[in-house]
Amino acid sequence: MSWDDTAPPPFVLLDDPLAYILAAHLRQRAVCTVLRRFATDRVASRAEADRVTAYLTGDLRLHHEDEDLDLYPALRRRALPEDGLGITLARLGEEHRQCAAMADIIGEALSARPADDTVHIYTAAGEAMQAYAASEMRHLALENGVVLALARIRLTRPDLKAISRGMKLRRGVDGA
Structure with missing residues (x-):
């Protein structure tokens, strides 16, 4: 994955939440790849660090809100008992909270010494980046392989319109 893969998805995709x-998940994977590189190289350019x-x-926080406030509740309403999504969605929501805490630690490490052109990644920060990336990759596999697959089957057109509207409102996009 390249650095270009970390660009936000186009807003036109908000009409198909x-x-x-899914595009946001691809972006998360790209960011994880960048974080692994930072951890391995033990340095990052200021521009890259600021972007991450x-x-x-x-x-990332907007994305988690999209899922926690719109996607997961809609799926809970539409899922069948045999889908067994209750525990999965609760686990994913908890992982979002854990991810936010890890993201704060990584953000602090990458924001240190803002006047420096090069950010030095110390051992603890590198370990946090590696752990975050590994956790996110497992999380994304579950969301893509189970949650989004079931969402395509279970959610109705009105559900998708409501999810789209919530996502647009969070981003201040017209047409919400």
Whole structure:
């Protein structure tokens, strides 16, 4: 994955919220790849560090709200008992909270010494980046393989429109 893969999905995808969420997941994977590189190289350019920090403190939080406030509740309403989604969605919501805490630690490490052109990644920060990336990759596999697959089957057109509207409102996009 390249650095270009960390760009936000186009807002036009908000009309198809499951496609937008999938694109956001691809972006998360790209950010994880960048974090692994930071941890391995033990350095990052200030521009890269700032870009990742902005993602972790901004867009990632919006993405989690998209899922926690819109997607997961809609799925809970539509899922059948045999889907067994209750425990899975509760676990994913808890992982979002854990992810936010890890993202704060990583953001602090990447924001240290803002006047420096190069950010030095110390052992503890590198370990946090590796742990975060590994956790996120498992999380994304579950969301893509189970949650989004069931969402495509269970959610109705009105459900998808409501999810789209919530996502647009969070981003201040017209047409919400």
